[in-house]
Amino acid sequence: MATEIRSTTWVNTNHPAPAQKPPVTEVGLIGWLRANLFSSVGNTILTLITLVVLYFIVSGLVRWALGAFWQPIWENRKLFAVGLYPAAQLWQPAAVLVMVSTLFGLSAGRWGSIMRNLGVGLGGLLLLFAIIPIGMEAQLVMAASLALLLAGYFVGVRVPIASGWLALGWVISLPLTFILLGGGINLPGLGLRWQFAPLVEVNLWGGLMLTMLLAVVGITLSFPIGVLLALGRRSRLPVIKWFCIGYIELIRGVPLITLLFMGMTMLPLFLPAGWGNPSLLVRAMTAITLFSAAYLAENVRGGLQAIPKGQYEAADALGLSTFDSLRFIILPQALTKVIPAIVGQFIGLFKDTSLASLVGLLELVAIGKAVIQQPEWLGTPGGIAREVYVFIALVFFVFSYGMSFASRKLESKLGFGKRQ
Amino acid sequence: MASSTFPTTRPPFYRDTRVIAIILQLIFLIALLMTGWFLYSNMVARLAASNTAAGGTLSWAFLNQTAGFGISEGPAFRPDESYGRAFLVGVVNTLRVGVVGIILATLLGLFAGIARVSTNWLLNRLAGAYVEIFRSTPLLVQLLFWYAGVIVALPGIQDATELGNLGYLTNRGIHLTWVFITETGRLWLAWLQVSLVVGIAVSWLRRRYLDRNGLTGSAALPGVLVFLVLAVIGYVVADRAASMPEATAYELRRGNRGTLFEDVNRNGNYEPGIDRTLAYVPITLFDQEGHVIATGMTEGDGTFRFLNLPAEAARLEWETPPPLAISKPQLQGFNFRGGLSLTPEFAALLIALVIYTGAFIAEIVRAGISAVNKGQWEASRALGLNTGQTLRLIVLPQALRVIIPPLTSQYLNLVKNSSLAIAVGYPDLFNVSRTIVNQTGAEVQVILMVMGTYLSFSLITSLFMNWYNKRIALVER
Numbered sequence: 001m002a003t004e005i006r007s008t009t010w011v012n013t014n015h016p017a018p019a020q021k022p023p024v025t026e027v028g029l030i031g032w033l034r035a036n037l038f039s040s041v042g043n044t045i046l047t048l049i050t051l052v053v054l055y056f057i058v059s060g061l062v063r064w065a066l067g068a069f070w071q072p073i074w075e076n077r078k079l080f081a082v083g084l085y086p087a088a089q090l091w092q093p094a095a096v097l098v099m100v101s102t103l104f105g106l107s108a109g110r111w112g113s114i115m116r117n118l119g120v121g122l123g124g125l126l127l128l129f130a131i132i133p134i135g136m137e138a139q140l141v142m143a144a145s146l147a148l149l150l151a152g153y154f155v156g157v158r159v160p161i162a163s164g165w166l167a168l169g170w171v172i173s174l175p176l177t178f179i180l181l182g183g184g185i186n187l188p189g190l191g192l193r194w195q196f197a198p199l200v201e202v203n204l205w206g207g208l209m210l211t212m213l214l215a216v217v218g219i220t221l222s223f224p225i226g227v228l229l230a231l232g233r234r235s236r237l238p239v240i241k242w243f244c245i246g247y248i249e250l251i252r253g254v255p256l257i258t259l260l261f262m263g264m265t266m267l268p269l270f271l272p273a274g275w276g277n278p279s280l281l282v283r284a285m286t287a288i289t290l291f292s293a294a295y296l297a298e299n300v301r302g303g304l305q306a307i308p309k310g311q312y313e314a315a316d317a318l319g320l321s322t323f324d325s326l327r328f329i330i331l332p333q334a335l336t337k338v339i340p341a342i343v344g345q346f347i348g349l350f351k352d353t354s355l356a357s358l359v360g361l362l363e364l365v366a367i368g369k370a371v372i373q374q375p376e377w378l379g380t381p382g383g384i385a386r387e388v389y390v391f392i393a394l395v396f397f398v399f400s401y402g403m404s405f406a407s408r409k410l411e412s413k414l415g416f417g418k419r420q
Numbered sequence: 421m422a423s424s425t426f427p428t429t430r431p432p433f434y435r436d437t438r439v440i441a442i443i444l445q446l447i448f449l450i451a452l453l454m455t456g457w458f459l460y461s462n463m464v465a466r467l468a469a470s471n472t473a474a475g476g477t478l479s480w481a482f483l484n485q486t487a488g489f490g491i492s493e494g495p496a497f498r499p500d501e502s503y504g505r506a507f508l509v510g511v512v513n514t515l516r517v518g519v520v521g522i523i524l525a526t527l528l529g530l531f532a533g534i535a536r537v538s539t540n541w542l543l544n545r546l547a548g549a550y551v552e553i554f555r556s557t558p559l560l561v562q563l564l565f566w567y568a569g570v571i572v573a574l575p576g577i578q579d580a581t582e583l584g585n586l587g588y589l590t591n592r593g594i595h596l597t598w599v600f601i602t603e604t605g606r607l608w609l610a611w612l613q614v615s616l617v618v619g620i621a622v623s624w625l626r627r628r629y630l631d632r633n634g635l636t637g638s639a640a641l642p643g644v645l646v647f648l649v650l651a652v653i654g655y656v657v658a659d660r661a662a663s664m665p666e667a668t669a670y671e672l673r674r675g676n677r678g679t680l681f682e683d684v685n686r687n688g689n690y691e692p693g694i695d696r697t698l699a700y701v702p703i704t705l706f707d708q709e710g711h712v713i714a715t716g717m718t719e720g721d722g723t724f725r726f727l728n729l730p731a732e733a734a735r736l737e738w739e740t741p742p743p744l745a746i747s748k749p750q751l752q753g754f755n756f757r758g759g760l761s762l763t764p765e766f767a768a769l770l771i772a773l774v775i776y777t778g779a780f781i782a783e784i785v786r787a788g789i790s791a792v793n794k795g796q797w798e799a800s801r802a803l804g805l806n807t808g809q810t811l812r813l814i815v816l817p818q819a820l821r822v823i824i825p826p827l828t829s830q831y832l833n834l835v836k837n838s839s840l841a842i843a844v845g846y847p848d849l850f851n852v853s854r855t856i857v858n859q860t861g862a863e864v865q866v867i868l869m870v871m872g873t874y875l876s877f878s879l880i881t882s883l884f885m886n887w888y889n890k891r892i893a894l895v896e897r
Contacts, residue, residue: 036541043540050542239445243452253878254871255836258850265863269466270459351558358560358843365561372568386569393557393565400556 064386069377072384073391076371077134080395083206083362089183089197093209094141096177101126101145102152103169109156110166114339117406123149125398174220177213181205188276202281206362208395210281214353214363218288219296219346225289226296227335231326233301244297251294256287257355263287264359284356292349299341303334343407347400354396368392463864470861482860483507489855491847493763503856507866510852511873517766517848518835518877521773525834526827528774529781536786547782554779559837562776567768567844577754587749587759594767595749598760600720602700604662605743611654619647658743668698668738675732677725680718697722698738700745705733717747719758727753765846769838777834781827788823789815820892828885835877849873 024030037047073080082093101122108119123146130142155161179185182202184195205213232244251259263286268277278286307330315325357366368388371377377384433439467478483504491497494513497506535547554562572591575581580588580595587596601609623643630637665682671690672678680703682696683689699722705714713733714726726733749759762770792815800814841848853870857863 036539039539046538046540047542050540050546054542054546237441237445237448239449243448250871250875253832253875255839255850255874257839257842258867258870258874261854262867265857266463266867269463269863272462273466273469347556351556354558354560355840365558365564368561369564382573383568386565386573389561389565389569393561396558396561397553397556401552404556 068387068390069380069384070387070391072371072374072377073387076367076374079207079367079371080364080391081207082209083367084204085181085206085209086198086200086204089200090137092180092183092197092200094138096180097141098145098148099173099176099180101149103166103173105149105152106156106161107166107170108149109153109158110161110163111156114343114406114410117409118403119149119153121402121406174217181209181213202279203362205281207367208364210356210361210363211350211353214285214288214356214361215346215350217285218292218349218353219342221285221289222292222296225293227300227331229293229297230300230304233297234304248294248297251291252298256291256352257358259287259291260284260355260359263290280360284359284361288349288353288356291352292345295345295348296342299338299345300334302341303336303338304330306337307333340407340411343403343410347403347407350403351396351400364392364395467864478864480865482856482862482865485860487856488859491852492845493766493847503860506852506856507849507869510847510849513847513852514835514838514841514849517769517773517838517841517846521770521777521834521838522831524770524774525777525781525830528778529830530785532778532782533785533789536782537789551779551782554776555783559772559776560840560843563768563772563840563843566771567764571764571768577751577756580751580756585748588756590756591764592755593764594762595756596760596762597746597748599744599746600700602741602743602745603664603698604658604741605700605745607662608654608658608743611658612651615647615650615654618650619643622646655743662740662743664698664701664738664740665696670703670736670738672733672736675734676727676729677723678736679723680736680738681722700747701741702739702745704737704739705729706735706737707731708734710735716750717741717745717758719747725752725757763846765841765844768844769841769846769848772840773834773837776837777830780830780833784823784826784830785819787826788819791822792818817892821889824885824889824892828882828889831885832878832881835881836874839874 022031025034038044078087082090085093104115104119104122108116126142126146126149130139130146133139181200183197183199185192186195186199187193229244229248232240233248235241235244263283264280267283267286271278311329311333312325315329320328353363354365356363357369360366362370368391372383372385372388430436464478484502486500487497487503487506488499489506490499491506491509491513494516495509497509532547532550535543536551538544538547571594574589574591577590577592580590582588585597587594620643623639623641626642627639629635630639667683667686668680669683669688669690670678670680679690680698680701681690682698684695685691697718699718699720701718703716703718703724704712705716705726707713708731711731713729713731716724716726718724747758747760749756749761796814796818797810800810805813838848839850842851842854845851850870853866857866860866
């Protein structure tokens with residue numbers, strides 16, 4: 001018996017009502033405003049209060065910035081950039097900039113990731129200074145560096161340069177920078193003296209160049225020490241372990257400035273009388289390196305702890321020696337994990353180099369103090385301290401924020417710090 | 421039949437890991453000692469060649485020598501006191517700026533951190549801009565900006581910027597209206613401590629009672645109530661019953677200034693160190709004919725001073741003050757008297773430290789709150805808790821566990837960063853120690869003292885915060 005199923009089933013023969021647009025108050029600009037600024041009475045009050053505060057801050061800042069006296073900064077731009085470096089030999093720092101830009105371009109193309117993010121920032125800065133009329137020669141150097149940065153990037157993308165060679169390039173670039181800036185090699189302690197240009201004493205180096213140099217040298221030299229300390233802290237040998245713990249905690253427990261002063265006054269004491277006194281720059285770099293190593297060790301230790309135990313066991317099972325298992329299995333993984341932390345530490349170190357101004361190095365802040373004291377601005381009503389320090393803060397901000405931005409992009413790419 | 425050949429001989433000692441470990445450590449230790457000895461002997465040789473006062477030897481005798489320099493703020497310090505005491509004054513000054521800084525930075529950071537997770541876009545972004553700007557610039561630059569760019573650029577004493585009744589801003593410092601504990605207030609202060617103990621005891625008993633009977637409720641509330649009631653009763657009683665010391669006397673100099681003190685040895689003269697000065701006591705000055713020519717209040721050190729009097733004062737009367745008195749700064753001659761005065765150096769250092777550390781704390785608070793699982797919010801909503809209850813009962817207790825460890829290191833950073841005081845001349849521990857080194861040449865000893873002090877700060881703070889962290893940590897069963 002055939003049952004007509006269809007007869008017992010209700011079917012809506014009407015077409016469903018056409019979808020209506022959401023009300024204008026829920027989408028678009030108005031909806032966004034309602035959701036984010038005026039969702040409730042309390043929120044609306046909060047928004048209004050914030051608006052008033054914001055108005056006062058912004059209007060005050062704009063009024064101040066327009067009325068401020070920026071001439072001293074513009075006229076001292078060379079001082080802020082390189083300090084007292086002889087004007088006739090400025091091609092030497094320029095050569096360093098060109099070299100670093102090229103290396104940056106190649107690395108950005110070859111390795112990508114954070115180097116590409118940082119390279120974009122460097123390119124932007126070079127472009128900015130190639131356009132601003134800071135001086136024809138300087139602008140040409142900036143433009144050339146930019147061109148080499150871009151060329152390096154495309155070469156790096158196309159040509160598979162061995163990573164080892166590129167890393168070697170970076171390693172060589174550091175002593176090369178010192179030779180280029182110094183105009184040669186002058187190590188009276190070892191009886192070495194060779195020059196290609198008039199020698200430039202390190203006490204003439206200054207400005208942003210010195211700030212960068214201090215930070216880069218600090219993080220570079222502290223890297224091997226920090227890795228060794230981190231490994232030592234996890235060592236099974238109690239003597240080595242406790243030495244590393246003692247060193248790390250001692251350094252982390254005292255302010256950098258005590259170490260800087262200690263480096264200034266006590267480092268010469270520790271050397272044999274025949275060696276003479278190291279230059280201020282060397283003393284400051286030693287203090288900064290020893291300081292940075294302790295913090296770096298803690299960062300690297302974080303990476304080491306994040307390596308699953310199975311990796312160690314697998315390396316042992318393969319019969320790798322302790323050194324080989326570190327070299328091929330453990331450190332490559334641990335160091336990749338801590339790149340963002342090391343970038344963060346570099347930013348901190350970059351900011352901390354400002355303390356070198358307190359021990360007589362002419363880095364950015366010390367130059368700022370010197371500019372404030374210049375006789376031609378002494379009569380300025382209200383002084384020029386505000387302008388100078390805001391400018392220096394801006395310079396630090398651009399670099400620090402730029403680096404932390406690049407690092408955060410990397411972190412989100414690596415998937416760190418993501419929850420839920 | 422398989423024959424297993426176990427090695428019957430032990431491996432040679434140079435392949436035995438236990439022996440290798442010991443040898444390695446011995447080599448390390450010897451290298452360490454040799455390096456240390458090399459550095460130490462160089463130092464001794466160089467020090468012997470130098471001819472500074474205490475530098476030639478590594479003796480600690482300089483600590484008892486007369487310092488010969490003054491310290492501009494903090495506990496009173498005279499140039500004829502010793503280097504050792506000068507160092508202690510520096511330590512107190514570091515703690516002064518450190519403790520106040522930690523409290524204010526925590527409040528600012530908490531506020532900005534909660535604003536960072538606010539659903540209000542504008543507030544959220546404003547707090548974000550604050551955090552990014554102040555975290556990405558060096559503290560030293562900020563400090564110099566606040567000092568040289570803001571505070572020193574303020575108007576002079578005579579045309580000070582007035583903040584209504586709150587105080588004055590000048591280039592010689594910030595002068596604030598402030599509440600002080602007066603002479604009779606000392607008694608009340610002691611009573612407050614007793615009340616605090618009673619309050620804690622009450623809340624402890626209440627907690628035990630609640631736990632034993634399986635009841636829910638607040639244990640803290642009764643304790644707080646008991647404390648408040650006791651405090652108010654104490655205040656009223658102290659206000660009514662307290663009186664000035666029997667032997668109160670005053671010293672009047674040049675017709676307009678002097679000291680109010682308790683004449684301990686009853687000889688009628690003020691002798692510093694023996695007689696006790698009386699702080700924040702209302703006083704009235706009379707001239708020869710008995711007319712009132714000025715009314716005011718003694719200061720924290722028991723002194724008073726009135727410039728611009730119509731006539732020379734001849735006599736003074738005092739009243740018994742209430743336990744707490746409000747003191748407003750007043751322009752007297754070339755400076756402000758009364759109220760709370762912050763020197764430009766202290767003010768700049770405090771502002772810089774609070775704003776800088778506040779930005780870091782804000783980020784820690786934000787991270788802590790966002791670390792709490794979204795499900796926790798939703799679950800507490802489902803249980804019918806409102807936003808305030810959710811934050812207080814569900815989210816913050818869990819966020820705190822994430823927040824406490826990095827917060828501890830921020831507190832330590834603040835104390836360590838206060839050593840930047842040397843850039844503006846605030847006499848903190850490090851600044852004073854540099855003065856001592858410059859005068860005595862006792863570089864090595866003073867560096868050891870400074871490092872030891874900072875390390876003990878770190879140790880004490882970490883111990884306390886670890887204890888607190890353990891208290892609030894998740895109890896895993």
